[in-house]
Amino acid sequence: MSEYRGKAVILLSGGLDSATLMAIAREDGYQCYAISFDYGQRHGCELDAAAIVAQRNAAEEHKVIHLNLDDIGGSALTDQSLDVPTTPGEGIPITYVPARNTVFLSIALGWAEVVDADRIYIGVNAVDYSGYPDCRPEYIDAFQQLATLATKRGVQGQPISIEAPLQQLSKGEIVTLGTRLKVDYSLTISCYNPAPGGEACRVCDACRLREQGFIDAGIDDPTRYQQSD
């Protein structure tokens, strides 16, 4: 008999949230199939972080999907001609990548069908969500409906479940939970605009949320930051 409850596909970016997510999936008893995306993001070094996080968490497989979302444009995360903001703004920020979570979940859904996974874990977060529409609970519910109708498993009455366990947690709560699950946060990268060596900028939205998370959790942040003059 397998030591696992089943298989799960984990959306793994290499950041703080998804490393915590993978620890949760393991704690839940699932064999992990990690999937990452090379979509022309300027913070490509997060893919190296993802590979290390997958390996340390005994992922059965880690798949990197290549996808030229930068050809579509429309986001500071994929368009080198747009600057990543260093101060918080109003509304949906320019770092929003159009339909990114929908694209990632769709591909994860395809892989979940192929490996016969019961679950997909996604690290969206409705509390510190930076204003992205595709991080809201009602969005995840809508994707669950779609996943049930779109797939062979759904048709056969065994839909793949979309799990978003970080949805209602603050960044501080995520750090606290991950620390309890022994996540090594020194392996992770959150910055939208890191230096070539992977050092975080400290000023983008993602860096600010991460820094505050460690402060709120009362835990030392192992992030390597760029030297500021």
Add this chain to the structure above:
Amino acid sequence: MSEYRGKAVILLSGGLDSATLMAIAREDGYQCYAISFDYGQRHGCELDAAAIVAQRNAAEEHKVIHLNLDDIGGSALTDQSLDVPTTPGEGIPITYVPARNTVFLSIALGWAEVVDADRIYIGVNAVDYSGYPDCRPEYIDAFQQLATLATKRGVQGQPISIEAPLQQLSKGEIVTLGTRLKVDYSLTISCYNPAPGGEACRVCDACRLREQGFIDAGIDDPTRYQQSD
């Protein structure tokens, strides 16, 4: 004032259905942004057909998205080690690519946001749908829900509309409609397993549906077929 009602993203495979779809979008008064996918399909020559169809239909832009869905596997359309069936089977066929329409619609949705399109046209067909779960009307409705929740436009009360005008048409009715709209079907390729020169096999599901469509419409089929011995 623009001569167009608005912009539309068209999922263009290079086959009979999507060529008809593009003619409908033009007839509806939309400026067309065509999108095709190079996803490791064995019938890659359909991409050449898509480029020609886009050009002949005065597409404002034709984007080809590269995506290694063959790494995920699970379908005879992307896995060269699986044979394309030459006789009809029961249930969901092996040519089903897991979550393909969801992936394609998701990426189209991202591009629609960037170009500020009002509509996405997809050529799914519930009548001659070959048993794929992601061609059913309830699937398209679920994606519409998702699109409304997932996007900046949706949040702002102007959701992008998912149009599936071929949904309730038989293949014969599609050919009749397309012929009225002056679609040049000699440019299109439907075969799942064509010869290197693009000649259709005549025996796969897609070929059989196409051939029957022309017979039902009472129109000569301009498809080039492989020589059978």
